Amino acid sequence: MPDGTHDPSQRFARTRAAHADETAEDYVEAIAQLIEHRGEARVKHLAELMGVSHVTVSRIVTRLAKEGLVTTKPRAPIDLTPAGTRMAKAARERHEIVLAFLLAAGVPKRQAEIDAEGIEHHCSKATLKAMKKTTDRLTN
Numbered sequence: 840m841p842d843g844t845h846d847p848s849q850r851f852a853r854t855r856a857a858h859a860d861e862t863a864e865d866y867v868e869a870i871a872q873l874i875e876h877r878g879e880a881r882v883k884h885l886a887e888l889m890g891v892s893h894v895t896v897s898r899i900v901t902r903l904a905k906e907g908l909v910t911t912k913p914r915a916p917i918d919l920t921p922a923g924t925r926m927a928k929a930a931r932e933r934h935e936i937v938l939a940f941l942l943a944a945g946v947p948k949r950q951a952e953i954d955a956e957g958i959e960h961h962c963s964k965a966t967l968k969a970m971k972k973t974t975d976r977l978t979n
Contacts, residue, residue: 861960864930865889866899867908870917871927879916933959933967940970943977 869888873880885896900917903909908923919927937959941951962970 862899863903863906863908864926864960865956866903867919867923867927868930868934870909870919871924871931874919880918881916885917930959933962936967936971936974937962939978940974943974 866885866889869885870880873884873888877884882893882896882900885900886893889896900909900911903923904911907920908926909917909919911917934955938951938955941955941958942948946954
């Protein structure tokens with residue numbers, strides 16, 4: 840530690856924590872999107888949207904249910920709990936801030952959409968606030 844005040848391991852711990860939450864955030868965001876556009880979210884729809892197998896989706900949905908983010912029953916649509924809805928909304932807002940920032944910085948739309956999908960999980964509130972402020976300045 841150069842000055843003894845910062846623990847360099849904090850940045851790695853934060854990254855590990857972000858990776859742990861990434862899957863849950865991606866899935867609740869996708870479930871919310873499917874409900875909005877299709878009226879319901881089913882394992883089949885999630886598998887298609889996420890590009891994974893039904894088995895993978897079923898395992899993740901089971902985990903999300905244990906975490907209190909979704910409710911589901913066999914052969915029934917997947918619903919978000921209030922906690923899942925809040926998580927999906929927060930993930931969507933972060934995604935939109937990062938995407939707008941990348942577009943304002945001149946990143947081509949297709950690449951900005953790809954990059955925003957990963958970056959959104961790793962930005963602190965302070966970074967998101969700075970991105971939004973910068974985007975507003977660049978676009979107004």
